[in-house]
Amino acid sequence: xxGVTQTPRHLVMGMTNKKxxxxxxxxxxxxxxxxxxxxxxxxxxxFVYSLEERVENNSxxxxxxxxxxxxxxxxxxxxxxxxxDSALYLCASSQDLPGGTNLGELFFGEGSRLTVx
Amino acid sequence: GEDVxxxxxxxxxxxxxxxxxxxxxxxxxxxxxxxxxEPGAGLQLLTYIFSNMDMKQDQRLTVxxxxxxxxxxxRIADTQTGDSAIYFCAEINMDSSYKLIFGxxxxxxxRP
Numbered sequence: 001x002x003g004v005t006q007t008p009r010h011l012v013m014g015m016t017n018k019k020x021x022x023x024x025x026x027x028x029x030x031x032x033x034x035x036x037x038x039x040x041x042x043x044x045x046x047f048v049y050s051l052e053e054r055v056e057n058n059s060x061x062x063x064x065x066x067x068x069x070x071x072x073x074x075x076x077x078x079x080x081x082x083x084x085d086s087a088l089y090l091c092a093s094s095q096d097l098p099g100g101t102n103l104g105e106l107f108f109g110e111g112s113r114l115t116v117x
Numbered sequence: 118g119e120d121v122x123x124x125x126x127x128x129x130x131x132x133x134x135x136x137x138x139x140x141x142x143x144x145x146x147x148x149x150x151x152x153x154x155e156p157g158a159g160l161q162l163l164t165y166i167f168s169n170m171d172m173k174q175d176q177r178l179t180v181x182x183x184x185x186x187x188x189x190x191x192r193i194a195d196t197q198t199g200d201s202a203i204y205f206c207a208e209i210n211m212d213s214s215y216k217l218i219f220g221x222x223x224x225x226x227x228r229p
Binding site: 004031041042043045048050055056058090092097098099101103104105106107108109110111 | 121147148152157158159160161162165205209215216217218219220221222
């Protein structure tokens, strides 16, 4: 039990489909994140939410749409994706944003493995 | 620019020491981190070092920080097969203080 739960664990979708990834954290944290992990590439930060407000949109294509309805839940809505979007999508949370004197330890979910055909 | 670099692969024999190296760019980072990712799992914070420290030891783990050369290393003593994983070095981005910059990860393989 990691405290951060992601569903589904695996998703296969066509380029015209619409699907959503869900993340739930049971840790009482204030910040939540979406990362993309591709083979042989560094983790790419996609979105950051703090207290349900988006604080980072890291030049992510509009076919990815995040939603944070409350501090415990984070969604990533997917539509008209491309095959190069196939990757492991990791959700993470932290008590507060890192920086300054805050360690900002990230707690990751196990990820959603996305395959776009 | 932002760039955290690590070698991609390290293979050691069980019982030996492992040393994973990392170079980073932002000398103002407050914390530098080592995260571990086991197969099929998300990343987990393994250890960290505060930027005013040169060394931190935590059981089998030793972190060394050379601020002059912007070099960070993680030493695992008496490496076990359960240590086989991907190890990520990370620093905090100065301009976006909440943004961690991760390296590509070093895959550690421990041979019996």
